[in-house]
Amino acid sequence: MTEANQSDSNEDSLTPLDQVSNLLRRYRLVDGLIHLQNDSSDEALADSAVQKQNLAELQHYLDQLHPADIAVILEALPLDDRLLIWSMVRTENDGEVLLETSDAVRETLITDMHSHELVAATEFLNADEIADLAPDLPQEVIDDVFRSLPVEEREQLRAAMSYTEGSVGALMDFDVITIREDVRLEVVLRYLRRFEELPDHTDQLFVVDREEQLQGVLLISQLLVSDPEMLVAEIMTKEMIKLCPDDVAQQAASAFERYDLVSASVVDATGKLLGRVTVDTVIDFIRAKAENEALNLAGLSEEEDLFASVFQSVRNRWVWLAINLVTAFVASRVIGLFEDSIEKLVALAALMPIIAGIGGNSGNQTITMIVRAMALDQIQRRSAWKLLAKEVGVSVINGILWGTVVGIFTFAMYHDPELGLVMMLAMLLNLVLAALLGVLIPLTLRKFGRDPALGSSVMITAVTDSGGFFIFLSLATFFLL
C-alpha cells in the first residue's frame, strides 16, 4: 500500500485533484493549438513534442497516487477528462479504482473498457472484491474470470456472489489465517514468518479444529506480549463476536461500533469458519448508508454521477417528484373545497401556508427523533406510549407558543381578533396532528416490515399540508363566515 504523505501535500497546499486538473488544462490548451495549426508546420511539431512531455508528466503523477485518490479525481472530472485519465491508470490499479468509485461513475468507466481489459483488471483482485464488481460487469467477462480462477477462489467467488446486498456475507472476505489450538506460540510466530505479508487488518488469528469449526481467536496483541512457550489454547479468547453471513449488514456495523473491532469472524449455522469482516469494509458500509438516507430524504433514488447527462438525472429524480406532485394535488383539492370561504375572506389564502409549513417542520422534528431511536433499537412497546405523550406535550406547548405569535401577527396585519384566534387554534391543532403522526407513521411502517426511514418525511409533510389546510379553512368557515 503506497500512502500519500499527507503533511507534504499540505505544504504545497494542492490536492491531487488540483494537480491533475492543472496538468489536464495544460494538455487541453496545447491540444487546441495543434488542431488550429497546419499539421506539418514547425509550430505543430514543437507543440506535439510539448504535448508528449505533458502526457508523460501526467502519467508520472498518476502512477504515484493511491487508487482511492485516483477514484476521487475521476468522480470530480467531466466525462471527457475522466476517460482520458482513466486510460492512463495502470492495469494493476484498475480493479482497486473501480472498487473505490461510486456505482454511477463506475458504470461510465466500465462502459469505456474492452472485455479483455476488464478481465485483466480483476486479476489483481480477491474473490470477494470481484464479487463486489460483478453486478456491473458484462456476463461474458464474469464467465471469463470464472474460467481463469483456481478452483478454491472460484468456489469463494461463487459463495461471495450468492449473498444478497445488505447482508453480512456481502461484506465478508476470505483472508483469514487459521491455526490449531494445540501448538505453541513459538510455532505460530514461525508459521507467520513464512508469509510474505499478512492480509490487511489482521488483528487476530482464527483457531479452528480439523472440521474448520471456530474454537476461538488468538489476538495478535496477546501473541506479542505472551511467553512463546505457551500453548494457543492457553491464551486464546473464546468470547468473541461471531457473525452469520445471512445477518443484515447493519448488525455487523453495530457490533463494530459498540465493541471497537478491527475484524470479526463469520461462521455458518454449524459454527464452521467462513471468513471475516474487517473495519474498512464496515466504514464504507456506514458511509454509504448515511449517504443513501440523505439522498432518499431529498428525493433522489440513488447516488448520481455529478456529471451524469441531463437525461440520466431526470430519470434518477422523477419518482419522488411524481410522489410529491400527487400529494400536492391532494392538498390543492382540500383547498378547493373551501373556495367559497376564500372568496369571502381572501386573507385565508395568504395565511394558510403558515399553518401547513410550521406543521411540516415540527412533524419532521418528531419523525427524525423516532426514526433515529428505532435505528438504535431504543423503542420498546412500553416506552412508545411515553414517547407519544411527550411529543404531544411538546406540540401543545409549541402550539400555544407559536400559535400566539402567529395570532398576534395576524391581528397586526388584518386587525381582526377572531381571525387571529382561528390562526392560533389551527396552529395548535396542526402541531398536535404532526406530533401524533410523527410517532405513529414510523411505528406503523415498522409494524408492516418497512424501513421507517424511507418516505416517512414525505408522508408527514403530505399530512401536515393537507391536514393544515383543512383544519385552518374549516375552522375559519365555521367561526368567521
Added chain:
Amino acid sequence: MTEANQSDSNEDSLTPLDQVSNLLRRYRLVDGLIHLQNDSSDEALADSAVQKQNLAELQHYLDQLHPADIAVILEALPLDDRLLIWSMVRTENDGEVLLETSDAVRETLITDMHSHELVAATEFLNADEIADLAPDLPQEVIDDVFRSLPVEEREQLRAAMSYTEGSVGALMDFDVITIREDVRLEVVLRYLRRFEELPDHTDQLFVVDREEQLQGVLLISQLLVSDPEMLVAEIMTKEMIKLCPDDVAQQAASAFERYDLVSASVVDATGKLLGRVTVDTVIDFIRAKAENEALNLAGLSEEEDLFASVFQSVRNRWVWLAINLVTAFVASRVIGLFEDSIEKLVALAALMPIIAGIGGNSGNQTITMIVRAMALDQIQRRSAWKLLAKEVGVSVINGILWGTVVGIFTFAMYHDPELGLVMMLAMLLNLVLAALLGVLIPLTLRKFGRDPALGSSVMITAVTDSGGFFIFLSLATFFLL
C-alpha cells in the same frame, strides 16, 4: 475487554435491552405490591425477599455486559428506570459507559452522581478519555482529577483539553508505543513481551529519534513476517499518514476511509510525535457527524434524549421553528400582495401550493447533490459552470414535463386553458429558479466560509415558496385578469 457472544444472544433472541426490561418490570411489579401492603405483614416480608433476589439477578446480568451495551440500555430507558440501572453499574465501568452515551443522556447520569463518584469513575480512564468527558463535569471534579493524576498524565490531560472540538487533536489518544530505528526486530519482540497488554488498535509501532521526531512506522504485520535479525530501519515504512492536531477532524476521517487505516500518527509542526488517532474514534466521529447532519436537516439543534422533559425538547427545537416561521411570514406577505387577484380568481389559492411544493422538492434534490459533492471536494471552479448548466437543463426538462402534467390537471379541474398555460409556465420558471439557487446557495455559503450543509435546505425551501407564489400569482395577474 469482555465481548458479548453475539451468536448466543441470537439464539435466545432477546437483546440485552429486552432482558434488562423484563427484569426491571418484575422488580417494579413487586415493588408496587410492597407499597400496597402493611409493612410488617408476612407477605411483605416474603415479597421483599423476592425483591432482593430480583435485584441480585439484575445486578448479575448487568455485570456481564459490555459498557457499550449498558450505554444503549440507559439511553432506551425512561429516567426513573435509567437511574436505577445506573446506580447498579460497577464503578470501574462508570467512565466507559459515560463515554459511550450521547451528550444529552450523559448529562442526566452525571447530574445524578456525587463528586466523589465522578472522580472515582475517571480513575479507570486515560487522559484523552477524561478530556472527552471534561465539558460535562463540574469544575471541582476536574480540579480533583487533576490533583490525583501523575505528572505525565496531567500534562496529557492539559494538552487534550486544549484542542477544540472538531479538530484532530480532539480525536487523539496518547497510547503510542515508540521504538528506535537502530535495534533488531528481535529486541522489539522482547520489548513488547514486557508489556502486560498492548494498547487497543496497535497495528504499528512508531519509530522516533532521541528528540521524539517521528522517523517512520513499523507495521506489526511487517514485524511478524520479517526475519528477527533485521534492523527496524530496514523494514520500517517512511511513507505514512501524519496528521496535525489542529487539522479539522474530517480530514483525519477522510484519510482513514481512503487508505483503510487502523491508526495514524499525530505530529506537531516540527515533526515531533504527539499521539495517534485510531479507527474506533474515527467511526464514532463519522457516525456523530452523519447524525448531526440528519438532525440539523430536520430542524433539531442537537441530539435529544429520547426521554427528555417536554420543556427540554421545546428548547432544543425552537430555533428552527422560529426560522421557519419567519420564512412562512414572508411567503404569506408575498401572497398578500396579490389578494386582489385571488379575490377575482379564487382557483389561484388552491393551485399555488403545487408550484411552491414541487419547486422545493426539486431544489432540495439539487442542493443535496451539490453539498455532497462539496463535502467530497469534487467541485472546482471550472466544473461549477458545467454543473450549473446541467442542473438548469434538468430543471427545464422537468419543468416542461411536470408543467404539462399540472397544466392538464388544471384544465381538467377548471376548464380554463389559459389558467393551465400559466400553471405550466410558473412550474417551469420556479424549477429553473430552484436549480439556479440549488447550485448557488451552497457555493455562496462556502465562499463566505460557512458550512454549506447547515441551513441550505431551509433557505432553498424559503426561496421556492416565496418565489413560487410570486411567479405564479404575478403571471396570473398579468395574463388572466
